[in-house]
Amino acid sequence: MSPAPHPIGTAPYDAVLLLSFGGPEKPEDVLPFLQNVTRGRGIPDERLKEVGEHYYSFGGKSPINDQNRALLGALRASFDEIGLDLPIYWGNRNWAPYLTDTMREMAADGVRRAVVIVTSAYPSYSGCRQYRENLEDAAREVPDAPRIDKLRHYANHPGFVGSFVESTAAALSKLPAGSAIAYVTHSIPTAMNATSGPDGNGYLDWHLDVAAEITAELERRTGQARRTDLVYCSRSGPPQVPWLEPDVNDHLEALAAEGVPGVAVVPIGFVSDHMEVIYDLDTEAAKTAEKLGLPMARAATPGTDEKFVTMLRDLVVERAAAERGEQPARPCAGKLGPAWDDCRHDCCPPLRRPTPAKETA
Ligand SMILES: CC1=C(CCC(=O)O)c2cc3nc(cc4[nH]c(cc5[nH]c(cc1n2)c(C)c5CCC(=O)O)c(CCC(=O)O)c4C)C(CCC(=O)O)=C3C
Numbered sequence: 545m546s547p548a549p550h551p552i553g554t555a556p557y558d559a560v561l562l563l564s565f566g567g568p569e570k571p572e573d574v575l576p577f578l579q580n581v582t583r584g585r586g587i588p589d590e591r592l593k594e595v596g597e598h599y600y601s602f603g604g605k606s607p608i609n610d611q612n613r614a615l616l617g618a619l620r621a622s623f624d625e626i627g628l629d630l631p632i633y634w635g636n637r638n639w640a641p642y643l644t645d646t647m648r649e650m651a652a653d654g655v656r657r658a659v660v661i662v663t664s665a666y667p668s669y670s671g672c673r674q675y676r677e678n679l680e681d682a683a684r685e686v687p688d689a690p691r692i693d694k695l696r697h698y699a700n701h702p703g704f705v706g707s708f709v710e711s712t713a714a715a716l717s718k719l720p721a722g723s724a725i726a727y728v729t730h731s732i733p734t735a736m737n738a739t740s741g742p743d744g745n746g747y748l749d750w751h752l753d754v755a756a757e758i759t760a761e762l763e764r765r766t767g768q769a770r771r772t773d774l775v776y777c778s779r780s781g782p783p784q785v786p787w788l789e790p791d792v793n794d795h796l797e798a799l800a801a802e803g804v805p806g807v808a809v810v811p812i813g814f815v816s817d818h819m820e821v822i823y824d825l826d827t828e829a830a831k832t833a834e835k836l837g838l839p840m841a842r843a844a845t846p847g848t849d850e851k852f853v854t855m856l857r858d859l860v861v862e863r864a865a866a867e868r869g870e871q872p873a874r875p876c877a878g879k880l881g882p883a884w885d886d887c888r889h890d891c892c893p894p895l896r897r898p899t900p901a902k903e904t905a
């Protein structure tokens with residue numbers, strides 16, 4: 545008689561939810577998508593027109609939904625490999641499948657408790673709390689909505705860092721010796737960074753820690769130190785509001801002026817090659833680099849890389865153990881230590897928007 549398969553502990557969960565940003569699938573979707581994203585967020589019309597053009601130049605279709613479908617497939621295969629039979633659902637903030645519809649489906653299927661994987665790795669209002677608000681809003685609309693726990697931030701997990709170590713090494717191998725590394729992430733308002741994470745400045749601190757880990761591992765491998773910086777793409781908002789700088793294009797100019805022989809552009813802020821990556825980096829920054837005669841290679845994002853997918857699976861198993869009151873190992877690279885499971889109530893507060901009327905303190 546063969547032994548029963550070893551049951552992987554995923555109690556108390558009966559499902560996993562993949563929660564993402566969403567993107568347009570065809571040209572007619574672009575405007576309604578942008579309206580969903582920017583509703584009440586004070587983005588100037590000029591910027592919206594410009595971003596609309598980015599989408600139209602790629603046929604009105606964002607790659608993000610197909611990337612999430614691929615990730616769902618990879619997660620399913622990875623779960624099946626170890627006999628983990630939790631169903632995996634998918635919902636988005638800004639486009640179909642909308643989170644509220646997915647939550648309705650989960651409730652109808654009898655899901656009582658689920659764990660959510662968000663496609664955003666770092667603490668900030670946009671990348672964390674706004675998703676938690678989306679979950680809360682959806683739960684208010686759906687009778688018998690499941691209780692949903694969010695995985696700890698995974699940017700400093702060895703699976704995420706390790707995936708970027710490999711892709712950065714691959715990018716550097718296409719460049720002249722002595723090339724620099726430019727780590728890139730989505731710019732956010734400096735005020736949003738100031739309040740990100742439980743103690744503030746979490747967005748920046750986490751990125752710097754992840755970048756330092758990747759750099760240190762590559763240095764261990766090659767014995768070579770090189771110039772590294774953290775720079776930004778996709779600045780939005782009104783011009784008078786300060787966002788994190790420098791912009792990647794300005795940084796490339798500075799590197800070229802210094803005579804750096806080449807640059808690996810490493811998008812540590814992104815989990816897949818969505819519009820910010822294929823437009824802001826592969827189109828715009830690549831054009832800047834070409835104009836400057838600066839050799840540039842862009843490192844791959846995790847996407848469906850095995851290290852990344854296995855990490856997500858491990859984090860689901862880890863969180864389930866923690867919810868059962870066990871003390872699971874919490875793998876972590878970097879100096880900041882593993883992130884908290886549940887965010888504190890005052891973590892990453894929303895930015896105050898300018899109000900048209902006078903107020904008192
Ligand atoms: C930190 C961060 C991430 C990284 C974490 C994560 O990955 O989630 C991220 C991801 C994404 N952002 C995306 C798209 C957009 N973001 C916008 C606007 C904004 N993003 C912000 C921040 C972030 N955004 C902020 C502070 C704004 C200003 C408005 C506001 O305060 O909310 C706008 C409006 C137009 C514009 O102003 O650019 C669009 C269209 C897509 C989809 C891409 C695709 O379609 O492939 C993805 C994955």
Ligand SMILES: [Fe+2]
Nearest residue numbers: 670730778820
């Ligand atoms: Fe964004």
